[in-house]
Amino acid sequence: LSRLEEFDLERSLSALSALSAALEKVDLTADEVVAAGGSVLDVGMPFLVGSLAQGFGNRGSDVDIHLFVADLERATPPFLIFIGDVPVDVEHFPATLPGTLVDALGERTADTGLGPLALGTVLERHARKRLTRWLTALPMRGGIQPIFSPTQRARVYPHLLRFALSRLLTLAAMAEVCDRAGYRSDYHWRLCGRATLDVLCTAAGYPPIGDKWLPSRVRRADLSMELVTTAAEVRSLADVRAILLRYGGLAIDPLSVTLVQRAPGVRDVRLGRQTYLHTCFGRLEQPGDVPLGQCGDVLARHDARAVVDLLRTGVIRLMLDDEGLDRSVAA
Amino acid sequence: VNASANPNSHDALWLAARGAPASLVFVNDVQSAVGDIDAAMKDEDWPTAVEACDFALRSVYFCRLVLDGLERRCQDGELDLLLATDDDAVANQLRHLPSSLRAGEADARRGRGLVNQAVTELEDDLPIRMPVIRTSRGYFPSVRIGADIERLRASCGLPPIDWMAWL
Numbered sequence: 001l002s003r004l005e006e007f008d009l010e011r012s013l014s015a016l017s018a019l020s021a022a023l024e025k026v027d028l029t030a031d032e033v034v035a036a037g038g039s040v041l042d043v044g045m046p047f048l049v050g051s052l053a054q055g056f057g058n059r060g061s062d063v064d065i066h067l068f069v070a071d072l073e074r075a076t077p078p079f080l081i082f083i084g085d086v087p088v089d090v091e092h093f094p095a096t097l098p099g100t101l102v103d104a105l106g107e108r109t110a111d112t113g114l115g116p117l118a119l120g121t122v123l124e125r126h127a128r129k130r131l132t133r134w135l136t137a138l139p140m141r142g143g144i145q146p147i148f149s150p151t152q153r154a155r156v157y158p159h160l161l162r163f164a165l166s167r168l169l170t171l172a173a174m175a176e177v178c179d180r181a182g183y184r185s186d187y188h189w190r191l192c193g194r195a196t197l198d199v200l201c202t203a204a205g206y207p208p209i210g211d212k213w214l215p216s217r218v219r220r221a222d223l224s225m226e227l228v229t230t231a232a233e234v235r236s237l238a239d240v241r242a243i244l245l246r247y248g249g250l251a252i253d254p255l256s257v258t259l260v261q262r263a264p265g266v267r268d269v270r271l272g273r274q275t276y277l278h279t280c281f282g283r284l285e286q287p288g289d290v291p292l293g294q295c296g297d298v299l300a301r302h303d304a305r306a307v308v309d310l311l312r313t314g315v316i317r318l319m320l321d322d323e324g325l326d327r328s329v330a331a
Numbered sequence: 332v333n334a335s336a337n338p339n340s341h342d343a344l345w346l347a348a349r350g351a352p353a354s355l356v357f358v359n360d361v362q363s364a365v366g367d368i369d370a371a372m373k374d375e376d377w378p379t380a381v382e383a384c385d386f387a388l389r390s391v392y393f394c395r396l397v398l399d400g401l402e403r404r405c406q407d408g409e410l411d412l413l414l415a416t417d418d419d420a421v422a423n424q425l426r427h428l429p430s431s432l433r434a435g436e437a438d439a440r441r442g443r444g445l446v447n448q449a450v451t452e453l454e455d456d457l458p459i460r461m462p463v464i465r466t467s468r469g470y471f472p473s474v475r476i477g478a479d480i481e482r483l484r485a486s487c488g489l490p491p492i493d494w495m496a497w498l
């Protein structure tokens with residue numbers, strides 16, 4: 001065997017032992033899963049994905065299996081089967097889809113103290129979930145190569161970091177708006193602390209999965225107690241900025257990299273001489289002046305309480321300004 | 332005007348338009364979060380149990396929004412904002428859950444108690460009782476109720492539910 005083949009064999013064996021350990025949590029073996037799946041699992045390259053594949057999960061976890069099938073034009077609707085009480089979700093994807101998804105990712109990155117950070121557009125939630133699952137997938141039998149090559153993996157990570165950072169910055173801006181509007185914001189800042197830990201775990205190579213696994217990710221990423229305490233005690237915009245500067249070398253003001261926009265899906269409705277905005281809450285609102293623009297500017301021009309009211313009624317939303325973040329990172 | 336003398340009757344249009352998606356959210360989000368709490372507690376994984384309590388209360392709150400007219404899933408930060416600023420009882424309980432990172436058994440049991448109460452009250456307000464969908468026993472009865480809901484919506488002149496949009 002060549003060294004490369006030896007390495008592949010070793011990796012394949014360690015993946016199979018990780019697979020056994022993962023399925024053991026739900027009292028199953030790979031053979032039992034394959035036998036129960038029948039023809040549904042008898043095509044293409046099968047991978048265990050999700051929390052079990054990432055080494056998390058427990059006896060209540062679902063078994064999520066993705067199969068990559070040549071000549072399949074599009075992903076199939078998911079199948080749900082049960083092995084005893086364990087739900088097994090099975091989805092089939094075109095074998096070329098992972099490569100296509102990675103090719104569509106921007107290549108530009110910036111070096112930060114947290115690792116390379118993707119520039120450009122933040123991932124859609126759906127794409128982020130798929131990339132994370134495929135990045136951490138375990139092959140269900142020997143001789144199957146990982147879904148992503150090392151080069152592709154290196155291209156995905158900076159985008160996961162951007163996703164996590166974007167969440168933190170948006171939450172921090174929103175917490176600040178609520179703070180200025182006079183709301184008790186302890187809970188919002190606590191969410192920022194969690195989002196900070198999410199960024200740090202992602203930077204440490206543990207990409208985001210279901211929120212409930214955050215404590216486990218923190219343990220696995222072996223974050224220092226000082227770091228965890230610092231994040232858990234975030235109580236202000238200054239705290240968030242200080243953490244980003246200290247651990248990421250990033251001088252970012254969340255208020256300058258977030259935008260207030262009209263909420264997606266809001267429709268104009270005219271009833272006689274009256275005009276309304278039909279919001280996602282199924283309500284017709286007559287908001288009058290709707291503030292739009294960079295979050296910091298909006299707060300400088302408008303009463304924070306009015307901004308929060310419009311956010312709460314679904315007339316406007318607060319979101320990351322991709323270009324603003326790129327400018328801040330470059331500076 | 333009170334066209335119906337029976338206090339137990341339902342507004343058919345409300346049930347089809349609001350109750351149906353709320354029931355779907357209940358089985359997808361609330362039921363699964365409750366299952367997650369129990370699984371973590373069996374493993375004595377108290378931090379994950381408290382996390383699951385957090386998600387269960389968020390899901391109850393979200394389900395109530397759908398019952399009240401919300402037409403789609405919340406996007407990033409939207410639900411956080413509402414939970415942080417609403418006087419609602421469930422939002423208030425959620426805000427006072429302990430941090431999961433150092434949570435112990437007492438925290439998890441207290442959280443489970445809050446979730447029990449919130450879920451029971453929500454079930455009382457939901458017009459449709461759904462079996463636990465992600466079990467071999469509950470799956471097909473739930474699917475059948477889904478088909479019944481679609482027939483009701485059609486008879487009320489409503490389009491089919493975009494089930495995938497609520498997942």
